[in-house]
Amino acid sequence: MSLDIRRSSASVWGSASGMRTAQVVSKYIDTTTCIGCKACEVACQEWNDLGPVATEQVGTYQTLPTLHAEFWNLIRFNERDFDGGLAWLMRKDQCMHCDEPGCLAACPAPGAIVQYANGIVDVNPDQCIGCKYCETGCPFDVPRFSATTGKMAKCTLCVDRVSVGLEPACIKACPTGCLHFGTKQDMLELAKGRVQQLKGNGFAQAAVYDPQGVHGTSVITVLAHGDHPEYYDLPVDPHVPWGVKLWKTIVRPLGAIAIFGAVIGAFGHYMNHGRKGVKGADAHDANLPDA
Amino acid sequence: MASLAATFGRGAMTNGWVDIKNADVILAMGGNPAENHPCGFKWFIEAKKTRGAKLVAVDPRFTRTAAVADLYSPIRAGSDIAYLLGIIRYAIETGRFHKEYVQLFTNGPYLIGEKYGFDDGLFTGFDDATKTYDKTNWGYEADPKTKAYAVDKTMENPRCVFQLLKKHVERYTPETVARICGTPKETFLKVCEIVTSTGNAQRCGTITYALGWTQHSTGVQIIRAAAMLQLLLGNVGRPGGGVNAFRGHSNIQGATDMAGTFEILPGYLKTPAGPQQTLKDYLEAATPTTLNKQAWASMNYWQNYPKFMASLLKATYGKNATKDNEFGYAWLPKVDGNYSWMYIYDDMYRGSSKRLGADEPAPEGLITFGMNPMGIGPNVPKMVNALSKLKWLVVGENYEIETATFWKAPKEYGGPDPSKIPTEVFQLPASGFAEKDGTFTNSARWLQWKWKAVDPPGNAKTDQEILARIFLAVRDLYKKEGGALPEQVLNVTWSYSNPAAPDLGEVLKEINGKALVDIPDPKDKTKMIRTAGQQLENFGQLQDDGSTACGNWLHLGVYTEAGNNAQRRSTADPTGLGMYPNWTFSWPANRRIMYNRASADAEGKAWDPTRPGIVWNGEKWVGDVPDIKPDSPPGEYGAFIMNAEGVGRLFAAALNDGPFPEHYEAVEAIIQNPLHPKVTSNPATKKFSSDKDVYGKPDQFPLVCTTYRLTEHYHYWTKHTEVLNQLQPGFFVEIPEAYAQKQGIANGSKVRVTSARGSIEGVAMVTKRLRPLQVDGKELIQIGFPIHWGYSAGDTGHTGPLANFLTPSAMDPNTWTPEFKTFLVKLEKA
Incomplete structure (x- = not known):
């Protein structure tokens, strides 16, 4: 089954047929009930045929220092003192599937990074040129270059599973139910309920991490210490770097406009899809079914 | 337990x-x-x-x-x-x-x-x-x-x-x-x-x-x-x-239920002791009586012991078990001492079983399945020398475990030179859990059937086939050559469709048991509760006259005329409390919560009506399967039907080290017992006295150490699995941050931990999660490390020290479980 594309790297717009609408999906991660068992790490590798990666014990329960081209899902372990108590924080790290994906914005290869209508941000290896620009565009330090394939690699939010109605592999493997999957709206509801519960349980600063600097993400995270995302190795206020934005919003569209064929294409698209008009040359808001 | x-x-x-x-x-x-x-x-x-x-x-x-x-x-x-x-x-x-x-x-x-x-x-x-x-x-x-x-x-x-x-x-x-x-x-x-x-x-x-x-x-x-x-x-x-x-x-509960240790027979019946030469003597000693005859009396369910035992003997010896020969009781081995595994290895090491009245030569051979003695026992230096004295060793395993290669143990473990070891080792490739059918009995006492996922690789065989073939070969030898008490082996019933590889469904059916003749209803003798050959439904149907056979009375109900109940998978939850009565079978009697009579008050009403276990409806108990006679009104019987008093015991005279618990220090005590310095450790604890059984003192070994397992690994097996090795690649020692700083130990650096038994090296994991404690007025440091590693890891290279190199051979006096959780060490930079 093919998925409608909302945005595509180095392209003016996506390729939505407009024939159906897709709801934005999201993972839900409740760090307060995660026990760091790493079942999601293994499920991710097994489903995606990755690894294993050579690791060594360097004094931590954490499998690797950071994500890896063969390891897209990593539980980050942090020991933190707070208010005289101790917290051993475990947070599932993977691609956050930003609503405004910095990787996609930074990518110069047409169609190498796409954002589907359901919010999933994916790398298309056929188009990827391995330039690593997406690394610089990502405020979460997620995409990794694979020396084996010469391409970039990251969590796909199991787009192959999701597109046929299954939950991502990591979600399926989670034994405690700290991971859920569904529409972004439902997951936000779930998260808000849990945060209320945590507040009643002594965590006054509990919060949902759904950073608005990137217009929210398709991975929302419940944090007991919501005022300190950095405790969990999360950026406090992530944004797409201004340099990437500049390239995306000004420099590249100028080049694009210069390409006559693209203009013809835009016109053709307009003719085909009627009112889903292009609001300017940027693909940002173009061609969106009501998500 | x-x-x-x-x-x-x-x-x-x-x-x-x-x-x-x-x-x-x-x-x-x-x-x-x-x-x-x-x-x-x-x-x-x-x-x-x-x-x-x-x-x-x-x-x-x-x-x-x-x-x-x-x-x-x-x-x-x-x-x-x-x-x-x-x-x-x-x-x-x-x-x-x-x-x-x-x-x-x-x-x-x-x-x-x-x-x-x-x-x-x-x-x-x-x-x-x-x-x-x-x-x-x-x-x-x-x-x-x-x-x-x-x-x-x-x-x-x-x-x-x-x-x-x-x-x-x-x-x-x-x-x-x-x-x-x-x-x-x-x-x-x-x-x-x-x-x-x-x-x-x-x-x-x-x-x-x-x-x-x-x-x-x-x-x-x-x-x-x-x-x-x-x-x-x-x-x-x-x-x-x-x-x-x-x-x-995953199946320890099942192993224990089926006589995983020497002192019990299936269903927690007692292993006969030397003086109990007749079934009558044995049953007299094993069947409890109660003084409690008034209201709230004890059902004293163990009074049915003779039925459980006679049915077990019938399941074991079949037609050879008759009333006249006390159902073959004489053929059961009688124990004359403690044969828990720690004692067996001690015998092996000392070259004699002479102790506590026992007088036998030491074992000359060992068959070990699903167990890795080199890894799981304390005091590895003693274990390696014990195994080195065997003439033969058979290991049934799906990996080449440390026990199968004990003769290759690194020098520091203190084993003899391999050229001086006479042991002939046979490793039989056995199938893993996913390569065979059968049941797992989980902690919740559910016998859950699992289906084989893949065939075993190469020549690997299922455990039951390996054991059956050994049994049949030994039986042939007894048939041909005779020997001491051949009846013990020759009279065992072995009526499986495929004797060399019994189907585990058939075995489960045999464990459940059946009527051997028509069993009349005691209330109306014209009716039969079971006809000959029918599977039994509950242990109320067991008889003490040899008319029923049952391999484990506690598991009765798992395989009835309705079929293999371990395969049931209904998620219906009529109580809404997650009891799932038609999901597999839960012993005893498919009861999900034991002692549930105590969930209701004197009148039979639930203590908490939102969470009833069972309640009395005026005629019978409803809810979970009642842990009491189903139609016995409140007040007739006490809630703890297996105890002769009918009540739960705040005071229990049955244990070997006291009717009440009392604080004692570990055998390797870091301090004198603050409550009674003259009796620091458990006075009834068991230790051994060979030259290898050495115990440390705090002046030399000033830190308390403990051992544990990790989510990422399964015992000593998964170091053969690369996917899991990447998650936890190697042995480490957890050290409190405050102490590490004082000692100049950096996270990730190499450290050496030494106990009175030996010394191992690992990566320091400096952590806030362990903190110095104030104990008896002094600062006390605890460190710890996981088990899971050893010197045998196939081609993965993920070897590491055996944690039990350092642990002492000290035991609980009731279960003979070793003290792996508290012992003394010292810690140095390596």
């Missing part, structure tokens, strides 16, 4: 995994369920999310469980009894216990005989020469007139159990607990408050534990203290309550 059996009557998890979701309070102590039982742990989370349950984690380390707990309390490894008796004291002092429950369902009101006493660390009846107690000193007082148990329902008589308990625990003040356990007093009091909040009809809490309690020289008494606390709080038999023992392996 000795302590749960001694307290409640059966040695298994009282409730079940799913039932944990019904708890208001969960005390996770002596175990790290998030780490070791991550799938079952979902029910902890469920309780937290749906009921707002409070999870309290008490552990020497801030664990994965502590990470999601509502309250974490540090504790010094091995001081759990002081902690639990401190909570009991708090409950009694503050009145935060369920008095009505205690009066109805426990032996709190029972009077104890004058011979019982406790003074300066010793109970009455201790013989210093043999280091054993004469338990007859701890008997109940009989009423001189009625000859029944003497009872004071008000529980004010100074000789009643409740008052004796109150007196016994009065020493365990919060200050004393803090001094012994190193737990800050405020934290301890917070724990007391949360835990005792369930000491009433409205609320209910559970206690969960695992090997963190079992593996101590006081292990059984630690669990006893927890079981007593739960009786006092009225939490046993109720949904959301119980003492939930989590087993260390």
Whole structure:
């Protein structure tokens, strides 16, 4: 089954047929009930045929220092003192599937990074040129270059599973139910309920991490210490770097406009899809079914 | 499970995994369920999310469980009894216990005989020469007139159990607990408050534990203290309550049920002892009688023992078992001493079985399946030398484990030169769990059928085929050559469709048992409850005259005429409490919560109507499968039908080291016992005396060390699995940050840990999760490391030291479980 594309790297717009609408999906991660068992790490590798990666014990329960081209899902372990108590924080790290994906914005290869209508941000290896620009565009330090394939690699939010109605592999493997999957709206509801519960349980600063600097993400995270995302190795206020934005919003569209064929294409698209008009040359808001 | 059996009557998890979701309070102590039982742990989370349950984690380390707990309390490894008796004291002092429950369902009101006493660390009846107690000193007082148990329902008589308990625990003040356990007093009091909040009809809490309690020289008494606390709080038999023992392996419960240890036969029947030469003698010794005949009397279910035993013998010897030959009882081996595995390896090492009345040569051969003695036993240097004395060794395994390659053990383990080892080793490739059908019996006593996923690779065979072929070959030898007592082997029944590889469905059917002749209904002799050849339905149908065969009375009901009930997978939940009565089969009798009579009050109404276990509807008990005669009205029988008194035991005379728990230091004691310095460690503990059995002192080994397992690995197997190796690639030593800084030990650097047995090297994991404790006025440092590594890791290269190189051969005197959880070491930079 093919998925409608909302945005595509180095392209003016996506390729939505407009024939159906897709709801934005999201993972839900409740760090307060995660026990760091790493079942999601293994499920991710097994489903995606990755690894294993050579690791060594360097004094931590954490499998690797950071994500890896063969390891897209990593539980980050942090020991933190707070208010005289101790917290051993475990947070599932993977691609956050930003609503405004910095990787996609930074990518110069047409169609190498796409954002589907359901919010999933994916790398298309056929188009990827391995330039690593997406690394610089990502405020979460997620995409990794694979020396084996010469391409970039990251969590796909199991787009192959999701597109046929299954939950991502990591979600399926989670034994405690700290991971859920569904529409972004439902997951936000779930998260808000849990945060209320945590507040009643002594965590006054509990919060949902759904950073608005990137217009929210398709991975929302419940944090007991919501005022300190950095405790969990999360950026406090992530944004797409201004340099990437500049390239995306000004420099590249100028080049694009210069390409006559693209203009013809835009016109053709307009003719085909009627009112889903292009609001300017940027693909940002173009061609969106009501998500 | 000795302590749960001694307290409640059966040695298994009282409730079940799913039932944990019904708890208001969960005390996770002596175990790290998030780490070791991550799938079952979902029910902890469920309780937290749906009921707002409070999870309290008490552990020497801030664990994965502590990470999601509502309250974490540090504790010094091995001081759990002081902690639990401190909570009991708090409950009694503050009145935060369920008095009505205690009066109805426990032996709190029972009077104890004058011979019982406790003074300066010793109970009455201790013989210093043999280091054993004469338990007859701890008997109940009989009423001189009625000859029944003497009872004071008000529980004010100074000789009643409740008052004796109150007196016994009065020493365990919060200050004393803090001094012994190193737990800050405020934290301890917070724990007391949360835990005792369930000491009433409205609320209910559970206690969960695992090997963190079992593996101590006081292990059984630690669990006893927890079981007593739960009786006092009225939490046993109720949904959301119980003492939930989590087993260390996927099928350990099944192994224990089927006679996994030497002292029991299937269904926890007793192994015959030397003097019991006839079935009559044996049954007289094994079948309990009760003094309790009045209201709330005991059903004394063990009075059916002769039926269980006769049916087991019929299942074992078939037609060869007749009334005239006492169903072949004479062919059963009789034990003349302690043959638990630690003793077997000690015999092997010493070259003799002469001890405790036994007089046999040492074993010359060993067959080991599903067990890796080199890894799992304490004091590896002794183990490697013990195995080196064997003539032959057969290992059935799916990996080349350390035991199969014991002769290749690295030099530092102290084994002999391989050229001097006479042992011939046979490794039989065995199939793994996914390569065969069969059942797993989980901690919740569910016999769950699993289906083979893939064929075993190469020449690997299933365990039952390997064992069957050995059996048939040995039987042929006896047929041809005779030998000592050949009947013992020749008379065993072996009626499987494929004798060389029995189908496990057939075996399960045999375990369940069947009627051998028509069994008439005792109420109406013209009717038959079973006809010859029919599968039995429940253990009420068992007979003592040889007309029924049953391989394990406790499992009866698993394979009836309806089929293999272990294969049932219905998620129907009529009670809404997660009992799932048609999901597999739960022993006993498909009952999901044991002792559930105690979930209802004297009139048979649920203590908490939102969480009924069973309730009396005027005619019968409804809800879960009742743990009492189904049509017996409230007041007729007591709630603990397996105990001869019919009540749960706050005071239990059955254990080898005291009727009440008492705080003792580990065998390798870091301090003198603050309560009674003359009796520091458990006086009844078992140690060995060979030259390899050495024990350390704190002047040389000033740190307390403990061992544990990790989520990422399964025992000593998964170091052969690359996917899991990447998650936890190697051996490490967890060291408190404050101590590491003082010693100049950097995270990730190499350290050396040394005990009186040996010395191992690993990567330092410097952590805030272990903190120095103030114990008995001094700073105390605890470190720890996981098991899981060894020198045999196939081609993966993920070898590491065997954790048990360092652990001592000291044991609990009831179960002979080694003390892996507390021993003394020193730590240096490597």
